[in-house]
Amino acid sequence: MNEIKRFVKQNLQIILFVLCGVLAVAGILVFVFGASDSDGFLKVMFIVFGILLILLGLSLALLAVVVGSGEQANFFLYDSKLKSNISVDELNFDIVNKKMTFVMANLTSSASKVWTENVFEMENEIFEDGDDSFVPLVAYKILYDLFERSNEAIWQLYLAADDDIIDAIAAALDHNDDAELANAIKFLHENADGNYERTEKFLGDNKKYIQTKMVKYVKNNIDRF
Secondary structure, three states: OHHHHHHHHHOHHHHHHHHHHHHHHHHHHHHHHHHHOOOHHHHHHHHHHHHHHHHHHHHHHHHHHHHHHOOOOOOOOEEOOOOEEOOHHHOOHHHHHHHHHHHHHHHOOOHHHHHOOOHHHOOOHHHHHHOOOOHHHHHHHHHHHHHHOOOHHHHHHHHHOOHHHHHHHHHHHHOOOOHHHHHHHHHHHHOOOOOOHHHHHHHHHOHHHHHHHHHHHHHHOHHHO
């Protein structure tokens, strides 16, 4: 169902033009052949019905033109100040990170909950209808914030996190074919022994890597947002 919605969204103008053509042809056929083979009231009905089909087709054509001329706001590209989308080439980590901060705020009420609840299994508009567009980004954002924004309390929650939560983060990274980072995160948590310093150093050393992966993922999948 989600794939169908995405297809319709991306090809709405083409779909409208196709429907316009179908209705116009149907209207002409009804108008010409239906009316010519009928008499009296039935003939009038065929003429009216044919005209209505043609008019409906023209209305869809007009709607298609309007849809094509209007720019759809993209979640990552839309600039509220400019009131338009920026170019994909203008995307950088600051923009992506800011947008993902908004996503995380809608996904969970507290940053600490990502270590006590499996946010990937929560029913939320972020993952509505099984939409997996944000799955890898949420995982990268969790790891980025763990290094960049965490305090002692958060690190302790990370150390105490269930393996199921770590496995969910790793699976989300695998969703972007990032098995190397996924395996590293699982290994570090399994072998932490109550000490988070190795994980902290690893995330610090790979901060730029995580930033690059987030921006690249968004650019490669920009039509999904």
